[in-house]
Amino acid sequence: MRLLNASGCLDALTAPEVARSFDAFVTKTVTPLPREGNAPVRIAETDSGMLNGVTLELNLSCPNVDEAPESAAEIVAACRAATKLPLYAKLSPANWDIGELARAVEAAGADGLSLVNTIRGSALDERTLAPKLGTAVGGYSGPALKPIALAAVYACRRATQLPIVGMGGVMTGRDALELVAVGANDVALGTILFRDPDAPARVRAELAAEIAALGVAAVDDVRGVAHEGGLELVTAPLAITRIE
Numbered sequence: 475m476r477l478l479n480a481s482g483c484l485d486a487l488t489a490p491e492v493a494r495s496f497d498a499f500v501t502k503t504v505t506p507l508p509r510e511g512n513a514p515v516r517i518a519e520t521d522s523g524m525l526n527g528v529t530l531e532l533n534l535s536c537p538n539v540d541e542a543p544e545s546a547a548e549i550v551a552a553c554r555a556a557t558k559l560p561l562y563a564k565l566s567p568a569n570w571d572i573g574e575l576a577r578a579v580e581a582a583g584a585d586g587l588s589l590v591n592t593i594r595g596s597a598l599d600e601r602t603l604a605p606k607l608g609t610a611v612g613g614y615s616g617p618a619l620k621p622i623a624l625a626a627v628y629a630c631r632r633a634t635q636l637p638i639v640g641m642g643g644v645m646t647g648r649d650a651l652e653l654v655a656v657g658a659n660d661v662a663l664g665t666i667l668f669r670d671p672d673a674p675a676r677v678r679a680e681l682a683a684e685i686a687a688l689g690v691a692a693v694d695d696v697r698g699v700a701h702e703g704g705l706e707l708v709t710a711p712l713a714i715t716r717i718e
């Protein structure tokens with residue numbers, strides 16, 4: 475399992491040492507032509523996550539850009555025709571049947587899936603009740619996204635055998651482990667990097683501790699176990715002490 479940064483959540487020029495602490499670096503979405511950014515405010519905190527109205531996307535799932543869902547496979551097909559480079563399709567958890575969408579982008583030539591992008595959310599100012607974000611509605615990320623990400627990775631793992639980069643609310647090694655258990659091959663950290671730039675090393679250490687506590691040799695050994703009823707629990711034999 476490789477640990478990556480989630481797109482748009484790490485500026486490698488500002489924090490090169492954080493970028494180097496990952497196994498691979500993911501850029502923010504790039505576009506062939508420049509695009510105007512959204513009006514500020516672009517980031518707002520909420521109780522269980524973060525809202526962003528940062529745009530500049532050309533992926534298949536950005537909540538800050540309007541696009542028809544049926545175009546996802548067409549976009550992948552067009553990119554496939556233009557490059558032989560590995561092509562990962564980043565999907566939105568807001569799709570009713572994300573497994574079906576995964577099959578569609580696989581048929582269109584995707585080499586892998588990135589799951590999941592943010593989901594649309596909003597937050598209001600405490601006193602004025604005005605939207606906190608300049609765009610009023612933005613991408614909601616962080617801890618609240620984890621169960622949604624688990625469900626999306628679970629569904630896509632059943633639908634295709636494409637490699638999956640799992641992300642969405644990963645704060646701890648346990649969160650990363652659970653994404654692997656539902657079928658992720660690699661895991662990415664996003665919102666946590668705004669709060670804890672040392673998260674890559676911490677998550678790795680926590681993951682190693684989780685693996686040791688479960689009594690499995692490597693994180694790869696838990697991949698997909700959620701589809702097989704989970705790990706078999708081995709009860710340690712009782713130590714019997716003779717009392718004289």
Ligand SMILES: Cc1cc2nc3c(=O)[nH]c(=O)nc-3n(C[C@H](O)[C@H](O)[C@H](O)COP(=O)(O)O)c2cc1C
Pocket residue numbers: 480481482483502503524526528529530531533564590591592613615616617619641642643644662663664665666
């Ligand atoms: C500020 C911000 C900017 C983002 N920009 C992009 C982007 O440019 N392209 C993209 O595919 N996803 C983008 N995302 C989504 C993240 O890559 C990730 O899919 C999402 O935040 C879920 O992970 P998390 O809960 O760990 O943050 C952005 C997320 C945030 C918070």
